Amino acid sequence: MLLEKTMNYEFADRMAGMTGSVIREMLKSASKPGVISFAGGLPASELFDTEGLRMASAQALENPEIALQYGVTEGVMALREQLALMMWARGALVQAEQLIVTTGALQAISLLGDAILNPGDTVVLERPTFPAATDMARLRQANIRTVGMDKDGLNLDELEAILRRERVKFIYVVPNFGNPSGAMLSLERRLRLLEMAIKYRILILEDDPYGELYFESPPPPSLLALSGQVPGARDYLISISSLSKIVSPGLRIGWMVAPAEILRQAVIIKQGQDAHSSTFAQIVALNYLKSDRLRYRLPTWRRAYKARCETMVEAIKMHLPSQLEFDTPAGGMFLWARWRDGRDSTALLQRALEHDVVFVPGAPFMGGQPDRATLRLSFSSSEPGRILRGIQRLARARMP
């Protein structure tokens, strides 16, 4: 065994208490063959439009002086134009100059953290929320307040109580089928949230990677789209999205729509983080979007996830009928659930692993106030037959 010498390096204060992503570590162990994974948040690999991306990348290499070369930090202009058109199709009036390309939507969260947050500033997160948002705030030594959710999304009365009490720099919200909640913010609450942004002069960071993945009907318009109806709201709105869940996460192509002043600061940070996102990946994404194949691929994603979600819901009703409570999501990739008897999901995970099934305990999604009976079940990356077997295994793992 290699004995590792301890050097007592002097790390920055911001690293204190940063432990890395529990989920990402778990992804590593869950790749054991035979394990059925409801952990991770992987899109279904078999649904990638590989043929379309093959053509898009062959085409990209027809202009190696662009695709293989350095580019500008803001992103390839032709791609920004395509993404602006996509936002337009989603109901939001966006010019190419009003968005920048980021290395996954995650980078946009990080850029905003660096541009906005001083140590001691306060941010508001949903409860439960995307753990990377919590880590972003922690790394900038910000104070975190969390606001509860129901199936219509964020509890705005609870939010307003916080905003009345203290100065908040921004609130991070995933209005459509959030990770992990699966919840969808109602139209009424969206409009009220925009009005609160103006009233309390608080920035809203809208993260919308899942909005296209609805099962029946599209979700209400995004906060960005609705900001046209609430004069002044757009000044307080940063809206990010990504191709990760509808084209490929491996490309790492996200984008960020923000007021010009905020975009300028984000670009300065990004210059120092990675100079620009992979030009090659950007041109591949550009060619793919221009091919218009995504329009015909989206229904495939939606149908598959709908079937997988239904299978999971039915399997739970059959095998864990009285044990698990949850709201059935109307889109996205996740089912957020809770053991009715308050059973500790983290403790259960060890037994689940012995039964070759994994999920993510809810605690990492809860910021400072974990409800240890919660868990996240991802239905996106397993076919229905496996989902059924996985829930059966989970039911067996729960038995005394």
Add this chain to the structure above:
Amino acid sequence: MLLEKTMNYEFADRMAGMTGSVIREMLKSASKPGVISFAGGLPASELFDTEGLRMASAQALENPEIALQYGVTEGVMALREQLALMMWARGALVQAEQLIVTTGALQAISLLGDAILNPGDTVVLERPTFPAATDMARLRQANIRTVGMDKDGLNLDELEAILRRERVKFIYVVPNFGNPSGAMLSLERRLRLLEMAIKYRILILEDDPYGELYFESPPPPSLLALSGQVPGARDYLISISSLSKIVSPGLRIGWMVAPAEILRQAVIIKQGQDAHSSTFAQIVALNYLKSDRLRYRLPTWRRAYKARCETMVEAIKMHLPSQLEFDTPAGGMFLWARWRDGRDSTALLQRALEHDVVFVPGAPFMGGQPDRATLRLSFSSSEPGRILRGIQRLARARMP
């Protein structure tokens, strides 16, 4: 004209004085047709091994469930193994687990800044240095000390005087054909620098993107390779490199070799910055490196840059014989020069633009102590005939 409303957003204190990369802004205006650019630091597009990368990307898409999917933050293990082999070939014993893949070497600099620097900490940079290193330190509100260079690289007596006087967190050094200096740190100084790292317990960040681009004989072994001869030095050494200058900058594939504890902290930061570098780009790089085509491509890069550098040196001797002083570089992409009469390069740039030739004034490379008579001339991205014409134009622009 659109009147932009001013919102008085409250940005983080770290943004004060951050203005973005002057060079990157300049790249945008230099793309006007007909302009001969000695600005930028672009590799020669026509030398990209497009055919090799075409095969590598077609091959990548044979396994879409890997190339298009999420990956681990540390990078694709098979690529880390290839990069470790490459480091081995360069004389440094590196295991795959001792390096992580970064989104360009630039990201490694940023990760280290976040992991190590508190506001008020002191870092040492070369004078002149890569402006991104200066920005990295400024953004973390660190104090910057600079140390002068000659053609054998960093002045170590000047460095030691600083280390005796104050606690320094780390020193950033580009030992081979640095940007912008073009200088090469001598073997003797490399060994002494490693000994100073141990004596003063100071981290060294070695950045080596240009080492393979030598014109005649290879540079001395890297600090990483030499650390094997200086017991204990490796504990203080972080060594980064990149495929940007020898394969393609558009892939954004860099890597970072560091002690395990530092690598762990860097991974935590990277999880929040971009989750991982583009899997697609990583697999393309992996396939390309495995094809072994790089071995046959490197001499092409070296020969071309050698010819371009020689042309530039000859053209200067012919057209600006007594006006410009410089050391002829032995590799890399840059010639660092100074007007003997102390002429201000920034002021000259405007006239140069009128003559359709651009370069980068030296001031942004000098940290807080600009010598305004300096300038950086990049010879990498223009063919010899254009270099000759560009220097002629520069000579005309200088005329009264």
